[in-house]
Structure formats: structure tokens, C-alpha cells
Amino acid sequence: MKSEHMLSRRGFCLCCIGVAGFAATGGWLSPRDAYAEARGLVSLIKDSAAKSAIATHKLRNGITILEGSGGNVAVLSGKDGLVMVDAGISVSRKQMSKALAEISPAPVTHLINTHWHFDHADGNAWIGSQGADIIAHENTRRYLSQVQRVEDWDYNFLPVAKSGEPQHVFSREHTLKLNGETAVLKYYGPAHTDGDISVMFREADVLHVGDTYWNGIYPFIDHSTGGSIDGMIAASEANLAASTDKTIIIPGHGNPVSNRAELGDFRDMLVAIRENVAKLKRQGRSLDEVVEAKPTAAFDAKWGQFVIDPAFFTKLVYAGV
Template sequence: MKIAAHFAPAMHALVALTLCVGVLAPSRSHAEVTSPVLAINDEAGKADITVVPLRGSLSVLMGSGGNIGVLSTPDGKFLVDSGIAVSKPKLKAALDGLSALPPKYLVNTHWHWDHSDGNEWLHAEGATIVAHDNVLKRLMDRTRVIEWGYTFPPLPPGGLPTVTYPKQKTIDFGGETVVLTNHGGGHSDGDTAVYFKKADVLQLGDIFWNGHYPFIDYGAGGSIDGMIRWVDISLKRSTEKTIIIPGHGPVGNRAQLAEYRDMLVAVRKKVSALKKQGKSLSEIVAEKPTAQFDAKYGDFVIDPAFFTLLVYMGV
């Protein structure tokens, strides 16, 4: 993948550093390595935005960090996630290409910057920002992600959600019923599954990385067990006809989500067994517990060693 090639050396250095000094290494040590966040931002500023039509008036915009869902209606646009702010010129052009009408709603699937950094400018365009309660809490504060070696500053007031919910919220907009649901801790503690009921399209944010190993934000309440539980629930609430939008990777379906779930379960089982044998993190990484899945899932942001570390932290 093009993005991965740009920041893979920095990511590998972060993983190696973590293996040497421990899973919860001091942020000072991580600060010595250039954070991949900077490389991702640089790439987002150069990348083109690809518009993928889905079903009815729904599309996905790809190229600005996380995937962005867009429902374009005569009442305006309903967006899911806002990408990285440096993409604004190209993202705005892509949105205007769908419709001249302004954004009316913007839902953040979670707090991470590649899904929320564009909040402020989209709010200025007219969008009411909606998110889980915990997303507001995290976007209001400085938040360090140790595994990324980066401290995210608070978003400006204009980028903060003004409508929040604890468990579930339904929004009727443009002839569509949009159901927002939080199933507890998963990728983080503020994830939202967005289901477009009439279109039968489910957007899962970073619960689902289609064809890639996922990041798990333990510092923000995520866990490997929570990720698996979320995927199990999503499988039960979808059918073979449901279109599933991942946080990263191509638009998917229920079969691909099930395959992803099997990968999560298998890697967790292997890492847990090795950890119970008393093996250290470096020894477990050396045994390559992800090997059977690396060809499919290991070529993007989270490489096999990093994903092994993330699973290790949760078992």
C-alpha cells in the first residue's frame, strides 16, 4: 500500500522500541522516533479522493485517512467521519461533486484524528457533529497514543460534537433512518456503528479494517476481546445483502467481516497460549503467531509484529 510504504520505517522503529523497553514504555522514549502520524498527514495532503458509489444515495470517499460515508439527499448531506483536515480542498471538491447542498450531520465513529480532524471545517460548512459521549471527552483533552508516539491536542470548540449519546440514537434524515449504536469498549471506548436502515449499509469505523490488521487503542478503552465482541454483534445484525463500510480498506460484506473475525480469534488464541507458557513479548513475536494471515492482512499500517504486540497487551 502506498501509505504504508511512506511511514513503515517509523512504525517499525516504534515497534522495535516497544519490544525493547516494554509495552507501556515512557512517552519520552517514543518521542525520539518520528511518529507515523506525521507521515500519514503528509500522505493525506497529497492523496486524491476516490468516490465509491454504494446503494441509493450513499457513497464512500476514500483517501483522507479513514473512510468517509456520505448520504446525499435533497435535505443536504449526512457524513460519517471527517478525515484528515489537510485533505479539505480535495474532500470539499468531492463532496460538491455529489451535491451542491451543504453537510447537515456529521457522525464520528470514534475519536481518532484520521476520522475526526476535519470536524471543524465541516461544522463551519453547516454540519451538526454527533458522537458517543466518550468521543467528546477525548476530543476536549490532550490525548497521547503511546503506540503511535504522538500527543493529540484538543480540537477547537468548532470541531467538538454538540450532540452526544450513551448507547443508541436514531436520526431520521432525507428519507433515511440512521441508527447509531455503541456496544461498549471495542476499538476504543467511544465507537459508533452507523446503520443506514433503508439502504442496508453498515459503517463500523475502525472496528473493521478490511484486509488489514487493525489498531486497538488500549489507552482509550479498547481491547482485542472488545473488538471480537463487536464483530460478533455486527455479524448477527447483518445479512449477506448488507454492505459493510470499514474504517480502512475497501468496502466489504458479511463474508469478509466473518473472515476478519476468524483472524482476530485465531491470533488471539495463539498469542494467549504462548503468553501462558511464560514467553516474553519478543519471543512471541519471533514465533510469528500471525504467519498464516500475513499475506492478506499484514501489508498496511499495522504490520505483523505490531499487531502481535497489540494482541499481547490484551490477553
């Protein structure tokens, strides 16, 4: 079981390209090739998610992580039903339903979206159709309810079905009291997108930070919907301020059970690479010249070994400084 899920632990939904691409190419698709064919990439992601098993990680106070359908999903169980943070990809419905039933036979009563990206919110429609209240930041609902383009993927995402649209939105902060937990939802401001929120389960001291934190891999930053490197750094600072050494931190992608020390390493990496790229850009270097200068080199061995390679991450940072 451990080796079967190593891919999703080390990566994220986009990493699923390898499963479908391996047979076709005789090896892993390179990050650059994958992003150059983004329309096929989204299909490959969905094809892989349809087949992937779901790994479960039990935490404390009735909180479980489900890993294997897009971003890392948190589930809080108890007398008020199941409360989910993120929904994965809809083609994983069979596996997700099985995993949820193994946690509890109770229905999903609440679904919280950390942001709008399909590997976190595509499952909204089937979960919402079963009666769950869907909660998100107001910008997330806007993106989910319209055709939304991601330039870096050269892809237009269709609106979710009506059943998958968040019914309850907020602008800054929202609190839920369910299953003996106080869930505090906080808006970051523009970060990975401009609709990202954190979810702190206060009594359990478990913090889901969505895609503002990618554990052990370079993150994607969606400039098309308001993301920036500065926003990612600010979100990391907010996450560090909201946590202690005892807090369990759930990243959007990568190893799903993390902590403040690992998050601090992520923040430090972002800050250092941002400064390296900004310095080169201030010198008048073009994007190609900055990429060639390898401003991420000191971090590539740890962070640059998966889908978002050093060159692509440099491009994302360059666009935001």
C-alpha cells in the same frame, strides 16, 4: 485512477507514510521504523493526505464512500443536505470539498464520528465551522476536547477546535431520520477504542462500522483509550449479527466496499490469533518470546502485508490477553 488509489484501498491513513517516506528512503518505510518515529509519522500522514486525491464509490440510496483522507468516509445525500460518517483529515479539505460538491451542492448538515482518532475526526473543525451538527459517543467528545495521548504512537494529540467538538452525544443508541433513511447509531462498548459506534442506514442496508473492522489488514487497537482484542472480537460479532449477505459493510480502513463474508474472515482471524497469543502467554512466555513464536504466521500473507506488521499486531494482542 485505480492504480493511483491502490495504496489507500489496501491500507489506511497511516499507510500514507509511504508517499512521503519513499523519496527520503528510496523505498517504503518499514512498519517498525514508522512506529518508532511516531511524531514524524503523524506529520507524514498529514503531508500525504494534503496531496492525495479522493476516490468515490457510489453505493445505493444516495450513499457514497469517499476514500483517500484517513478512514473511509460515508456520505448520504438528499433533501436534508449531506450527512457524513467521519470527516477525514483537515488538510484534505480542498479535495474533500470538491468531492462533496460533486455529490451535491447541498451543505453538510450532519456529521457522525465513529470514534475520536485524528484520521477520522480531524476534519471536524472545518465541517463544524460551516454549521454541521456533529454527533458522537460521549467518550469520543471527551477525547476530542482534551489533550489525548496514544502510547503506541508516543504522541499527544491536541484538542480539536471548538467548532469540531460534537454538540450531540449519546451513551448507547441514537436514531436519525434524514434523506429518507433511518440511521441507527449504536455503541459497541470498548473495542478499537472505548468510544466506537456503528452507523446502520436501515433502508439502504448499508453498515459503517468504523475501525472495528479493517478489510484485509491487521487492525490497530488503541489500548490508551480503552481498546482491546476481546472488544474487537465482540464488535465483529455485533456487526455480523446486524448484517445479512445483502448488507454493504463499510470498514474503517482497507477496501471500502465490503460484505458479511469478508467481515467473517476478519472475525475468524482475530479469534484465532487471540487464542494463539493467549496460549503462549499462559505458558509464561514474554512478549519477545511470543513475537518470536510467530502466532500470526498462518494469517500474515493475507493480513500482515501493510503498516501494522505481524510483530506489532502480536504486541497489541498480547497486551489485551
